[in-house]
Amino acid sequence: MKAYIFPGQGSQFPGMGQDLYAQYPEAKRIFDLANEILGFSLTEIMFAGTEVDLKETKVTQPAIFLHSVAQAAIIPDFRPDMVAGHSLGEFSALVANKVLRFEDALQLVSKRALAMQAACEKEPSTMAAVLGLDDEIVARICAEISDEIVVPANYNCPGQLVISGSIKGVELACEKMKAAGAKRALVLPVGGAFHSPLMKPAEEELAQAIKATTFQKGICPVYQNVDAKPYSDPEQIKENLLKQLTAPVRWTQTVQNMIQDGAAEFIECGPGKVLQGLVKKINKEAVVSSVAV
Known part of the structure; x- marks a missing residue:
């Protein structure tokens, strides 16, 4: 097929x-x-x-x-x-x-x-690519950031997930992802928080x-x-x-x-x-x- x-x-x-x-x-x-x-x-x-x-x-x-x-x-x-x-x-x-x-x-x-x-x-926002971390860990870290909006946005392939949300939320999540062992957690040059x-x-x-x-x-x-x-x-x-x-x-x-x-x-x-x-x-x-x- x-x-x-x-x-x-x-x-x-x-x-x-x-x-x-x-x-x-x-x-x-x-x-x-x-x-x-x-x-x-x-x-x-x-x-x-x-x-x-x-x-x-x-x-x-x-x-x-x-x-x-x-x-x-x-x-x-x-x-x-x-x-x-x-x-x-x-x-x-x-x-x-x-x-x-x-x-x-x-x-x-x-x-x-x-x-x-x-x-x-309407509201400044962004996305970030997270490499080398299990999807479950990325989702858990996003959920733990309760005072900002940040969520998994693109499950692209194993070990490559894009997160999306407020600028502060995404930046905070990136710090936590790196601390959890991500190979990279990089803010992307995009216009806003798509799929959030x-x-x-x-x-x-x-x-x-x-x-x-x-x-x-x-x-x-x-x-x-x-x-x-x-x-x-x-x-x-x-x-x-x-x-x-x-x-x-x-x-x-x-x-x-x-x-x-x-x-x-x-x-x-x-x-x-x-x-x-x-x-x-x-x-x-x-x-x-x-x-x-």
């Missing part, structure tokens, strides 16, 4: 998608449609913008989503057996398995990006848009971030997608569950190879690849 996986924020790079646009008419159609829907030339920034340009939230999330969907669109006879996406990538996965129309998903991604940016501006309770304003803002959007029954299960389990029911998928903003991304558990359910090959659709690396760290026997362009 083939599992198609879709990356999240951080996978962007200058020039992303230019080869797809130049070589594949279907990809070009999707790129041009995205510019029309968004009301500005996203492709111009993707193709010719700098790293700084691409880090702007209203650009980053739609750009990665667009690249991922366009890459999936060029696969001949594309019919996945299962799909999953890391954070933002879950929207790409839902287009790939036909739960969401591209046009609807792009508008949701754009609204999500702006809502998350507004939440970041501090994203609650963004969740509330996005709720109405998600509820008003039509979700169809997909052609295959989507393994969702909130609990790493497969879903096909459109209403349940909606609910889980909304919870995703304040809940951790359980990527380790997602990959483990997909393998247990029969995934024989993981194919990453989108910019970069971040997820392929994580899959191999989760299960060194896993077969991973990119979409051939």
Whole structure:
């Protein structure tokens, strides 16, 4: 069984998608449609913008989503057996398995990006990568810091977990993680505390848009971030997608569950190879690849 996986924020790079646009008419159609829907030339920034340009939230999330969907669109006879996406990538996965129309998903991604940016501006916050410490220890240390907000945010692979919360909370947690034996506990250069309770304003803002959007029954299960389990029911998928903003991304558990359910090959659709690396760290026997362009 083939599992198609879709990356999240951080996978962007200058020039992303230019080869797809130049070589594949279907990809070009999707790129041009995205510019029309968004009301500005996203492709111009993707193709010719700098790293700084691409880090702007209203650009980053739609750009990665667009690249991922366009890459999936060029696969001949594309019919996945299962799909999953890391954070933002879950929207790409839902287009790939036909739960969401591209046009609807792009508008949701754009609204999500702006809502998350507004939440970041409302209260200064951050994230940190913790390396070489068991997940249980990281979660326990976060729970012990009761006077600040700090929570596990991304379970990326064994020994690599990202925490999220208030600046003071994350800094305090990093000190405690190092004292507990972490190889590294490094504050990340991000705009705010994604996948934490501090994203609650963004969740509330996005709720109405998600509820008003039509979700169809997909052609295959989507393994969702909130609990790493497969879903096909459109209403349940909606609910889980909304919870995703304040809940951790359980990527380790997602990959483990997909393998247990029969995934024989993981194919990453989108910019970069971040997820392929994580899959191999989760299960060194896993077969991973990119979409051939």
